[in-house]
Amino acid sequence: MSGEIEIQNLxxxxxxxxxxxxxxxxxQTQEYIHIRIQQRNGRKTLTTVQGxxxxxxxxxxxxxxxxxxxxxxxxxxxxxxxxxxxxxQLQGDHRLKIKDFLVDNDSGLxxxxxxxxxxxx
Amino acid sequence: xxxxQPAIQRRASRKSVAFTDEKLVVDTDGNVTMIATQDDxxxxxxxxxxxxxxxxxxxxxxxxxxxxxxxxxxxxxAPAIADDGLDLTLLKKKKKKAKxxxxxxxxxxxxxxxxxxxxxxxKKKKKKKAPKEEDEFAKKLEALNxxxxxxxxxxxxxxxxxxxxxxxTGIWAHDETKTVNYNPLLSRFFALLSQKNPDHASTGTRxxxxxxxxxxxxxxxxxxxxxxxxxxxxxKRSDEHVTAYLFAELGTSGSTDGARRLVIKGRFQQKxxxxxxxxxxxxxxxxxxxxxxxxxxxxxxxxLYFITCNSCGSRRSVQAIKTGxxxxxxxxxxxxx
Numbered sequence: 212m213s214g215e216i217e218i219q220n221l222x223x224x225x226x227x228x229x230x231x232x233x234x235x236x237x238x239q240t241q242e243y244i245h246i247r248i249q250q251r252n253g254r255k256t257l258t259t260v261q262g263x264x265x266x267x268x269x270x271x272x273x274x275x276x277x278x279x280x281x282x283x284x285x286x287x288x289x290x291x292x293x294x295x296x297x298x299x300q301l302q303g304d305h306r307l308k309i310k311d312f313l314v315d316n317d318s319g320l321x322x323x324x325x326x327x328x329x330x331x332x
Numbered sequence: 333x334x335x336x337q338p339a340i341q342r343r344a345s346r347k348s349v350a351f352t353d354e355k356l357v358v359d360t361d362g363n364v365t366m367i368a369t370q371d372d373x374x375x376x377x378x379x380x381x382x383x384x385x386x387x388x389x390x391x392x393x394x395x396x397x398x399x400x401x402x403x404x405x406x407x408x409x410a411p412a413i414a415d416d417g418l419d420l421t422l423l424k425k426k427k428k429k430a431k432x433x434x435x436x437x438x439x440x441x442x443x444x445x446x447x448x449x450x451x452x453x454x455k456k457k458k459k460k461k462a463p464k465e466e467d468e469f470a471k472k473l474e475a476l477n478x479x480x481x482x483x484x485x486x487x488x489x490x491x492x493x494x495x496x497x498x499x500x501t502g503i504w505a506h507d508e509t510k511t512v513n514y515n516p517l518l519s520r521f522f523a524l525l526s527q528k529n530p531d532h533a534s535t536g537t538r539x540x541x542x543x544x545x546x547x548x549x550x551x552x553x554x555x556x557x558x559x560x561x562x563x564x565x566x567x568k569r570s571d572e573h574v575t576a577y578l579f580a581e582l583g584t585s586g587s588t589d590g591a592r593r594l595v596i597k598g599r600f601q602q603k604x605x606x607x608x609x610x611x612x613x614x615x616x617x618x619x620x621x622x623x624x625x626x627x628x629x630x631x632x633x634x635x636l637y638f639i640t641c642n643s644c645g646s647r648r649s650v651q652a653i654k655t656g657x658x659x660x661x662x663x664x665x666x667x668x669x
Binding site for chain 2: 245247248249250257259261287292293295298300330331332
């Protein structure tokens with residue numbers, strides 16, 4: 212089954228994420244990194260990144276990202292985000308860029324692409 | 333003409349969900365194409381004598397009749413088959429034909445890049461359709477002349493397996509005693525199959541169509557999603573489930589108004605809603621095994637949702653809709669925290 216899906220969905224967004232769930236690994240959902248977007252007033256948006264592994268220094272990541280994407284951002288602490296872990300919140304729509312950053316091996320975190328889920332429109 | 337035919341041609345990353353009401357199909361990657369209903373009619377009447385075989389056999393890479401088919405048929409036919417699957421019958425047929433005729437238009441492919449940009453306006457496409465139809469027709473006529481001329485000549489030759497099966501010439505002549513090679517026979521089989529049985533030939537290659545979401549703006553900050561019940565009915569999913577997913581993905585909230593329309597907080601365009609619906613369909617509607625949209629969502633034993641496919645019988649669990657973190661936006665921030 213997974214073979215067929217891989218072939219057919221190679222170009223689609225994240226064929227592997229679902230495939231993983233299929234094989235009964237639903238317990239791992241916590242390890243997804245969710246990239247979301249939220250609308251603010253007007254054309255403004257917020258990008259939130261939830262679930263970056265704690266082995267990374269979020270502060271440093273934020274610092275790099277802020278410089279690279281030329282945007283401001285904060286880290287929402289665990290208590291503030293109501294138990295969702297530390298969340299990086301950026302101003303503006305940086306979903307794709309941040310995904311590239313997370314995946315990039317050289318200048319990024321080198322994470323696995325299939326652990327990243329992009330939400331939103 | 334040559335600017336938009338490649339647009340049809342370039343569908344390598346085609347995905348299975350399309351939004352359509354009549355003749356407009358929006359691919360997942362943003363390509364917009366028209367299902368040519370009248371177009372096909374004309375072909376059936378005026379063009380009935382056009383050889384039907386070449387498109388199909390071009391895909392098979394085996395036909396000696398169509399002189400221009402091997403050139404790009406081999407090149408394009410393969411991707412057409414390898415492409416993402418679910419497609420429209422009519423479209424497919426047309427697409428391949430278009431491909432074949434587009435041998436010389438192939439250099440115009442890069443022009444399609446601009447076309448690929450997402451545009452969902454119906455008017456735009458409708459306008460374009462008319463000239464295309466004519467043009468295609470003209471091209472086909474040309475091709476017909478070409479083929480007719482060539483088919484007559486080699487038919488005399490002993491070894492050439494040639495002829496027009498629709499017209500019953502060459503090897504397909506009724507009183508022909510020569511043995512017919514495998515490849516022409518094979519292509520004839522597929523041609524006939526697709527001709528007589530258009531549904532059968534295309535099972536699994538149809539794209540899933542739902543009516544495009546209608547988005548209205550209520551005031552300045554709210555969007556009304558007018559035909560949600562309709563879409564839900566089409567997908568066989570409960571309104572609540574779809575609504576919950578929409579809200580979770582868009583990171584907003586909203587409500588339903590008196591006419592069962594969904595009022596979403598925030599400004600959203602039809603395009604954006606479409607994208608979300610597309611991911612919803614990918615995740616909660618299509619069967620991962622057979623890619624059929626004919627599925628049912630039911631609550632299983634332990635609060636898990638399961639999708640049961642009606643066509644292949646597979647059953648799989650789907651993730652519950654989770655909102656995840658959502659930042660506090662707006663003035664009330666201090667009040668709430």
